[in-house]
Amino acid sequence: MMRCPLCGYSKAERILEKRAIPIFTNAPDKFQEDFETYRCDLDQCVKCGHVFQHISKNLKIALEKIYKSERAQITTPLGVGNWGRERAPYLFEKLKRIDKYKKNISVLEIGCGNGYVLKTLKEMGFQNLIGIEPSLKKSERVNGILFIKEFVLKELELHKSFDFIFSIGVYEHIEDIDNITSFSKRYLNPDGELFIFVPNCEKSFLTGDPGIFTHEHLQYFEENSLKYHLSKHGLGVIENQSDHHALAIYAKEIKEISSREDATPYDSYQKKVDNKLKEISNTLRNDNLIVHGACNALNNILGWLGGKFNFTLVDNDATKHGKMFFNKKVQPISALDLASFDTVLIIPPFFSEPIKAAYRKAGFNGQFNTAD
Ligand SMILES: [Zn+2]
Incomplete structure (x- = not known):
């Protein structure tokens, strides 16, 4: 049994066990690169209530290949086509707090995908923008934005710090979420803010929504679990724009650390x-x-x-x-x-x-x- 990625406890209960199916990568049938099927299993930690996917070695290898390819996203990328454009205003509404900042602040996006959000921030007048993303073709400066082709690992050195660090749809894909939050904290200026946007899975687990599982998602957050994760790193919520669809939480360094509230068991x-x-x-x-x-x-x-x-x-x-x-x-x-x-x-x-x-x-x- 794998340890809970949120609290480290070693006992979890299986809440979903389904036959092997192909990985969905939003690609039409003929561009499907991997015809293998992989099991669909979810576990819930009996201590903190966090839901996570226990992945096989084969699935891990398959996912790493997908993240380095152009098929890294489960949905049509932001800003692409009518659907990518229709989704963008919803996201920018959640990200609105960034408007209160002066345009010369330094901003880092972890997992910037096609760079759509950073390019939009640039158009809004922000000057100092960096994005990290493993699926980029190469590291380069485009229109004043520095794009770095990398996975976020402890060893990655950025040689500067930031006033605002954000990630959209990243944490749910990451096995070691402590690593990415430690990384963010290391590069956050004192008084800097963090913004995390992930799917909100609570309602899906309560209603029995079959669509919440996806091979690419290793972590399935609800509001309390994300807050608990942040508090473990000395980060407290300063603004919460979450809804049933997504968690959208702003956090910064705080003195007192809160503990996990009661978890909802999803055994049914x-x-x-x-x-x-x-x-x-x-x-x-x-x-x-x-x-x-x-x-x-x-x-x-x-x-x-x-x-x-x-x-x-x-x-x-x-x-x-x-x-x-x-x-x-x-x-x-x-x-x-x-x-x-x-x-x-x-x-x-x-x-x-x-x-x-x-x-x-x-x-x-x-x-x-x-x-x-
Ligand atoms: Zn746990």
Whole structure:
């Protein structure tokens, strides 16, 4: 048994155990690089309640390869295509506290992906910007922003310190989260601020959402677990912009250290997932079905159910239109004769309301089912 990455305790309970499926990398079928399947197991620490993935050596090797490739993200990158652009304002709303800073502060982004956030900050007037990211082609200075091609490791020397250090969608991928927070603290100026943005998994574990698992995510945070992690490093929350979808927490160095509050045991998660899968498999037997969302959650559902299903696959992400995912060609809502369908199964839980609205606006009169 692996030690809890949050508190180090050696006893955990298995809350999800599912058959091996391929890793979802947001790539169309023909660009799938790895046809291996890997187990889907989640454990919850019995002491602090943190949920984490116990990964095999093979999966670890496969993930390292993915992170060095152009397929490092589970969703369409920020700023890319209509979907990447639609997501950006939500994120910048969470990051808004940075506006209170003077534009000459020094800013470090850990895991900067395609650099979209740093480039936007540059356009907003920020001058002193550095990003670290292992999937970059090379280290280089682009338009005044220094991009460093590296993993964040203890040995990495930056030779300067920062007023603001942030990461978006990074902590959930990291095995040794203490290392990345120690690294951030080492490079944070006294009085500097840290901003961490990760998926909020609490609701998914309570409702039995089958989409929360993804091979790339080793850590599954909720508000208390992230706060506890920060407090272990002498960091306290100064602003909290979290919601059901994401944790968005600003922290800085504090004197007193708080302890973990009571954890919620998720021991019935697997049972809830299995009930949900049963419902979804009934829906998937419907012949006049639209499945909306060519995403990680659908990879889990189809992989775990393991059957062949007849459905029309739709996504709002224009970068996926006309491409094959899960052996189905992804179509936009506008390409369909909606009168010939009686049900839409909506996969991504957080966006189900705007998706329903789009179908109604296009004239759909049938029923909606959701996967969460
Ligand atoms: Zn623990």
